[in-house]
Amino acid sequence: MWEQIRSNQRRSVLLVGVMLLLLAALGAAIGGAVLPPDGVFLGVAVAAGLWIIMTLVAYFQGDNILLAASGAREIKKEDHPQLFNVVEEMTIASRLPKMPRVFIINDQAMNAFATGRKPENSAVAITSGLLARLNRDQLQGVIAHEIGHIKNQDIRYMTIVGVMLGTIVILSEFFLRGMFRASMTRRYGGGRRGGGGPQAQAVLLVLAIVFAILAPILGQLIYFACSRRREYLADASGAVFTRYPEGLASALELLANDTHKMTQVSRATAPMFIVNPLDKGRRAAVGLMSTHPPIEERVRILRSMAGGAAFTNYQEAWKKVAGSRAGSLPPSALSEAAPVAVRAPGAEAAPTPQDARRRLRETGDILRKASQFLFLACACGMRVKIPPEFKRDHIGCPRCGRNLQVPVAHLAAIAAVSGAAGRENVPVAQAKTTPQAPLEIVRKDRQWMSFKCACGAVQQLAPSFEGDATRCTACGRTIRVRG
Amino acid sequence: MSALIIVLLVLVGLAVLLVLWLIGVYNVLIRLRNEVRNAWSQIDVQLKRRHDLIPNLVETAKGYMQHERETLESVTRARNLAAGASGRGVGEQGKAEAGLSQALSSFFVVVEQYPDLKANQNFLALQEELTSTENKISFARQAYNDQAMHLNNKIEMFPSNIVAGMFRFERAEFFEIEAPAEREVPKVSFS
Numbered sequence: 163m164w165e166q167i168r169s170n171q172r173r174s175v176l177l178v179g180v181m182l183l184l185l186a187a188l189g190a191a192i193g194g195a196v197l198p199p200d201g202v203f204l205g206v207a208v209a210a211g212l213w214i215i216m217t218l219v220a221y222f223q224g225d226n227i228l229l230a231a232s233g234a235r236e237i238k239k240e241d242h243p244q245l246f247n248v249v250e251e252m253t254i255a256s257r258l259p260k261m262p263r264v265f266i267i268n269d270q271a272m273n274a275f276a277t278g279r280k281p282e283n284s285a286v287a288i289t290s291g292l293l294a295r296l297n298r299d300q301l302q303g304v305i306a307h308e309i310g311h312i313k314n315q316d317i318r319y320m321t322i323v324g325v326m327l328g329t330i331v332i333l334s335e336f337f338l339r340g341m342f343r344a345s346m347t348r349r350y351g352g353g354r355r356g357g358g359g360p361q362a363q364a365v366l367l368v369l370a371i372v373f374a375i376l377a378p379i380l381g382q383l384i385y386f387a388c389s390r391r392r393e394y395l396a397d398a399s400g401a402v403f404t405r406y407p408e409g410l411a412s413a414l415e416l417l418a419n420d421t422h423k424m425t426q427v428s429r430a431t432a433p434m435f436i437v438n439p440l441d442k443g444r445r446a447a448v449g450l451m452s453t454h455p456p457i458e459e460r461v462r463i464l465r466s467m468a469g470g471a472a473f474t475n476y477q478e479a480w481k482k483v484a485g486s487r488a489g490s491l492p493p494s495a496l497s498e499a500a501p502v503a504v505r506a507p508g509a510e511a512a513p514t515p516q517d518a519r520r521r522l523r524e525t526g527d528i529l530r531k532a533s534q535f536l537f538l539a540c541a542c543g544m545r546v547k548i549p550p551e552f553k554r555d556h557i558g559c560p561r562c563g564r565n566l567q568v569p570v571a572h573l574a575a576i577a578a579v580s581g582a583a584g585r586e587n588v589p590v591a592q593a594k595t596t597p598q599a600p601l602e603i604v605r606k607d608r609q610w611m612s613f614k615c616a617c618g619a620v621q622q623l624a625p626s627f628e629g630d631a632t633r634c635t636a637c638g639r640t641i642r643v644r645g
Numbered sequence: 646m647s648a649l650i651i652v653l654l655v656l657v658g659l660a661v662l663l664v665l666w667l668i669g670v671y672n673v674l675i676r677l678r679n680e681v682r683n684a685w686s687q688i689d690v691q692l693k694r695r696h697d698l699i700p701n702l703v704e705t706a707k708g709y710m711q712h713e714r715e716t717l718e719s720v721t722r723a724r725n726l727a728a729g730a731s732g733r734g735v736g737e738q739g740k741a742e743a744g745l746s747q748a749l750s751s752f753f754v755v756v757e758q759y760p761d762l763k764a765n766q767n768f769l770a771l772q773e774e775l776t777s778t779e780n781k782i783s784f785a786r787q788a789y790n791d792q793a794m795h796l797n798n799k800i801e802m803f804p805s806n807i808v809a810g811m812f813r814f815e816r817a818e819f820f821e822i823e824a825p826a827e828r829e830v831p832k833v834s835f836s
Contacts, residue, residue: 250777254785
């Protein structure tokens with residue numbers, strides 16, 4: 163394990179060096195073109211300065227920026243015990259020094275990512291869509307993949323390389339736009355600044371422009387190449403940690419067939435996720451420019467791991483699927499690998515669509531509770547969720563149309579205290595009614611039930627209705643429910 | 646004369662080297678032993694957690710399973726046996742824990758016949774905790790056994806076995822709770 167991380171680090175250092183050279187060369191070319199006599203050093207200095215500042219920001223605040231940018235919310239064990247337990251299990255299996263913080267992103271799309279600058283200070287984030295549709299084994303596979311990224315120190319590396327790429331892109335953009343504008347003013351304003359032979363300067367300028375166009379592409383190629391390789395390694399780690407490759411394989415398959423699009427994602431954060439969120443919906447053409455290997459291939463590799471769940475088994479499977487002699491994993495990962503026996507699958511079946519919908523709702527509720535929403539239980543069985551900034555004192559129930567009173571003072575108090583205080587004592591809403599003679603009905607079974615109130619309005623009882631009385635939505639009379 | 650001094654110097658040099666080597670090997674052995682102890686404490690935490698969960702589980706199940714007194718009692722008995730074995734060495738504890746795992750898995754087989762119990766929120770929460778604890782035990786067990794193997798290799802291999810013998814380092818016992826029947830976590834379907 164350690165050997166493999168070290169070998170990764172060696173390659174990382176090499177790639178970072180290449181990227182740095184690219185950055186410096188770009189700075190030099192631009193500097194040389196803009197200020198001919200001694201701009202070379204100035205250009206390099208500016209490029210280096212920009213890079214250092216961006217790296218420092220990314221290094222110390224990158225994880226928080228990323229988590230905030232994707233709308234992730236930290237959860238505690240009470241909020242989602244299973245997710246928390248699975249992360250704990252994988253922390254033990256991977257022998258991380260400290261358990262990563264756990265975040266949920268409220269998004270229908272299925273995805274997950276890990277972040278943090280070192281294994282002692284890391285985080286995993288998972289969308290509520292993923293949480294809702296995976297069973298325990300699959301969830302374990304996904305978390306193991308993410309913890310694999312943490313363990314292999316991919317995150318820090320991807321952040322550093324990503325920032326370099328960003329610096330290169332920014333520099334070349336600035337330069338090209340500047341050149342474009344300069345050429346416009348020159349054409350119309352005439353006049354040429356002195357210094358150097360005009361011939362030599364023109365040549366330098368052309369070279370710099372060509373380089374400024376090529377550098378970001380080159381940088382991206384380097385970036386994507388190592389990003390893909392790291393996905394394979396994380397998949398292999400996932401199989402080793404869970405001792406159950408099928409869990410990750412079937413989870414990836416579900417992810418591949420997911421058609422939801424993530425709402426908050428950018429090109430910069432895309433490589434961090436377990437599947438590229440920007441590739442959703444279209445057949446991802448595998449080329450030099452893709453951040454992730456194609457999911458189908460990843461699934462096929464995991465499925466063809468025969469005889470165990472160790473790194474060596476993954477390597478064999480990779481060779482078989484890719485049809486190549488050279489493996490995808492660093493050789494040092496294989497030398498130390500002990501055999502890992504595949505464990506039996508857990509008994510939990512994949513959630514049905516109904517289960518998934520219910521769990522999606524539950525996850526949403528967890529997040530709403532964390533955001534101080536107030537839950538009003540309507541007599542029809544509906545739970546109305548009221549955001550803390552809600553100002554009116556009543557609201558119509560979206561299912562039965564009853565007029566519900568919102569305890570405004572309570573809501574304000576919750577917003578003021580903003581703690582766990584609002585989580586308990588949820589008041590039951592009172593319907594505003596005028597007294598009428600009560601009506602009594604008999605309930606036969608626990609299905610949806612329709613009946614007519616004495617006033618003529620059709621009423622419905624939900625299967626989840628638990629109480630012994632309700633009110634007519636039209637006339638407001640009390641309806642006693644028996645049975 | 647000078648030849649004697651050279652011989653003496655060489656001997657002293659060799660003795661110093663030997664002492665340095667001794668210190669080095671001794672420290673490696675100590676480090677390995679501490680790592681084994683640390684890995685064991687990781688397992689121990691989870692075993693204790695399992696012991697703590699079971700009374701709650703039995704309490705919750707009691708109301709639903711009046712006719713399964715036998716099963717519940719055997720779980721409680723196995724739990725008490727395992728709790729009693731704690732601190733009595735890895736091998737013995739492993740045996741007691743294996744018994745507990747056995748009792749738990751037959752308990753969860755019986756649970757299948759009680760849909761009301763399976764729908765109980767409290768029970769579901771306990772079941773998730775138990776499943777997770779079993780997983781944690783098995784992952785921590787792997788870490789422990791790896792460490793134990795490193796220590797044992799060092800103790801038995803030449804030349805470090807000389808140092809280990811001098812300071813009476815003892816081999817670490819492997820932690821095994823795998824009778825073939827409980828290779829897996831208790832099986833329960835949520836459907």
